[in-house]
Amino acid sequence: MRIYWERIKIIPNMKNYYILTFFTYLLFSFTANAQIAAVSFENADYQFGTQPTNISTNDIYDVYVSWRNTFAEPCNNGRYRIKFDTSSQSVSEGIAYGMLLSVYANDKELFDGLWLYYQDFVNANGVMNWKIEGCTTVIGNNGATDAELDAAYALIVADKKWESTGAINYESDALSLISIIKTHEVENGTNVLKPGDAWGGSNTTNPSYFAPGYFRAFGVYSNDTAFWNAVATTSYAILNANLSQNNASYNLVSDWSKADGTYSNEVSWAYDQGRSYYYDAARTPWRMAIDYVWYGDTQAAAYNQLCIDFVNAQGGFNEIYPGYSQAGVAINTGYKDATFTGAYSSAAMTSINQSFVNNGYSELKNQPTAAYFGATLRAIYMFALSGNMYNALEENTLSVNGTVQNEFKIFPNPVLDYLNVSFKTSKARVITLYSINGQQLILKTVNALEAKLDLSEFNSGIYFMNIDGESYKIIKS
Known part of the structure; x- marks a missing residue:
C-alpha cells in the first residue's frame, strides 16, 4: 500500500473534515491489511516433475503482495482492475492473470473484484473487450482468447476453493465461459484455437495461447472431454508443425502461425510479422509445463525437453535473453527479462536434475522488474514452480470451506x-x-x-x- 503525504493547513472550520478523512484512511488501511492477512498458499506437490528445493519461506508471499500493491487498483462497487503498461488502462489478459494469481493466493476480495470488472466490459459474444480506459470506457474491441482461458480456469479453482454458494456462482460462470470459448474462440470443424472471438483460426493462431492442461481440465469439468482433448491434440500438432516448417532451433516457436505451421500473413503489425520467438511465444514453455506437471503428458515432456536443451546450449538460465529468431539468434542481448527466463524455468520441472531446476528458480527470483508484463509473469512463474498453480480437479485439492479436503x-x-x-x-x-x-x-x-x-x-x-x-x-x- 502506498501512502502519499502532503503538507496542509487546517482551517478551524475544516478540522472535523480532516479528522474524518484520517479515520477513513485508518479504516481503509485496516481493511487492506486484513485482506493481505488472508493470503495463503498451498505449496502443493505436483503429480509429475521436479520442483525447486531452494524456495525461501516468504518468496511467494512477497512476490504476490508486491505485485498486488503495484498493479491492483480498486474501481467502484467492489471492482478491481490491473494496471497495464499505460497505467490508466487495463487489458483482459491482465485481468485474467490477476484472477489466476489472486485465486491461488486465497485473495477472494481481489479475485471477485477482477471478475466483476471483466463482466462489466463483455461484448455481444460474452467475452471481455480487450482494452479498457480506467474503470469506464472500452477502447479496444472484442476478446483475446488467452484471457478467456486463464479466466475460465481461475473460476474453476475458485469453485473448488471457495465453493459457489455466495454472491458469485463460480461454477455457473466457469461453465458459461468455457461454453463461450468453445463456440466463439475455437474454429468450427478444425479444433484450432482462435486468437480472439472476432478473428483468426487456421490462417492465424497464437501458439502461446495454447493451454492443453486447461483444455483437459475444461473437458472434465464440463463433461466434454472428447472435444477439449481434441483441441489439446491439435495445439501440439500446430506447435510441432511450426517448429518443423520453419527449421526452428530447439523450442523456438513463432509468435504467430497458421495451423499448418507456416507464417501467418495477417499480423503485419506484430514484431517481425510474428515470425520470431518474442514476447508472445515466450509464454509457451510455461503453458506446456503446466500440462506436464498436471497430467504427465508425453508431448508436453518432449517440448519441455527442447526448452531444457536450449537452456543448456546457451550456457544456463543466466544466458537467456529476451527474444530469438527461430534460427536461435538472440534479438536483445543488452538486458534480461523474467518473461523469458521464468518460462524456461517452468519447463525445467520436466528435468530430473535438481540442481538445474534450482538454478532456474534462482535466476527467475533474481530478475525483478517494474514492467506490467514481466512482473506479472514472474509472479505466475514463481507460483507455478512453488506448487501454487496446482490442478484444482485433483481429488486431494484443498477447499478452504472444508467440503473437499484431506484428512x-x-x-x-x-x-x-x-x-x-x-x-x-x-x-x-x-x-x-x-x-x-x-x-x-x-x-x-x-x-x-x-x-x-x-x-x-x-x-x-x-x-x-x-x-x-x-x-x-x-x-x-
Whole structure:
C-alpha cells in the first residue's frame, strides 16, 4: 500500500473534515491489511516433475503482495482492475492473470473484484473487450482468447476453493465461459484455437495461447472431454508443425502461425510479422509445463525437453535473453527479462536434475522488474514452480470451506525448521519421514489434532513423509 503525504493547513472550520478523512484512511488501511492477512498458499506437490528445493519461506508471499500493491487498483462497487503498461488502462489478459494469481493466493476480495470488472466490459459474444480506459470506457474491441482461458480456469479453482454458494456462482460462470470459448474462440470443424472471438483460426493462431492442461481440465469439468482433448491434440500438432516448417532451433516457436505451421500473413503489425520467438511465444514453455506437471503428458515432456536443451546450449538460465529468431539468434542481448527466463524455468520441472531446476528458480527470483508484463509473469512463474498453480480437479485439492479436503494438512512446505501436521480428527497415526534414498529419519506415533516435526538439522533437499500409508513430498529449504 502506498501512502502519499502532503503538507496542509487546517482551517478551524475544516478540522472535523480532516479528522474524518484520517479515520477513513485508518479504516481503509485496516481493511487492506486484513485482506493481505488472508493470503495463503498451498505449496502443493505436483503429480509429475521436479520442483525447486531452494524456495525461501516468504518468496511467494512477497512476490504476490508486491505485485498486488503495484498493479491492483480498486474501481467502484467492489471492482478491481490491473494496471497495464499505460497505467490508466487495463487489458483482459491482465485481468485474467490477476484472477489466476489472486485465486491461488486465497485473495477472494481481489479475485471477485477482477471478475466483476471483466463482466462489466463483455461484448455481444460474452467475452471481455480487450482494452479498457480506467474503470469506464472500452477502447479496444472484442476478446483475446488467452484471457478467456486463464479466466475460465481461475473460476474453476475458485469453485473448488471457495465453493459457489455466495454472491458469485463460480461454477455457473466457469461453465458459461468455457461454453463461450468453445463456440466463439475455437474454429468450427478444425479444433484450432482462435486468437480472439472476432478473428483468426487456421490462417492465424497464437501458439502461446495454447493451454492443453486447461483444455483437459475444461473437458472434465464440463463433461466434454472428447472435444477439449481434441483441441489439446491439435495445439501440439500446430506447435510441432511450426517448429518443423520453419527449421526452428530447439523450442523456438513463432509468435504467430497458421495451423499448418507456416507464417501467418495477417499480423503485419506484430514484431517481425510474428515470425520470431518474442514476447508472445515466450509464454509457451510455461503453458506446456503446466500440462506436464498436471497430467504427465508425453508431448508436453518432449517440448519441455527442447526448452531444457536450449537452456543448456546457451550456457544456463543466466544466458537467456529476451527474444530469438527461430534460427536461435538472440534479438536483445543488452538486458534480461523474467518473461523469458521464468518460462524456461517452468519447463525445467520436466528435468530430473535438481540442481538445474534450482538454478532456474534462482535466476527467475533474481530478475525483478517494474514492467506490467514481466512482473506479472514472474509472479505466475514463481507460483507455478512453488506448487501454487496446482490442478484444482485433483481429488486431494484443498477447499478452504472444508467440503473437499484431506484428512490433514502439512505446512509449511517448503519448510525451514519445523513442519506442522494438523488433522481433522484425533486418532492414532504413524508418521514416518524418509530421505530421498529411502533411509528412515523420523518415526513418530501421534494421537492428537496436531503434530510438529523438527527438521532444522536436516540438509536442504527432498524428503518423503508417510502418514497412514500415503506418501507426500517434503521440500527442506
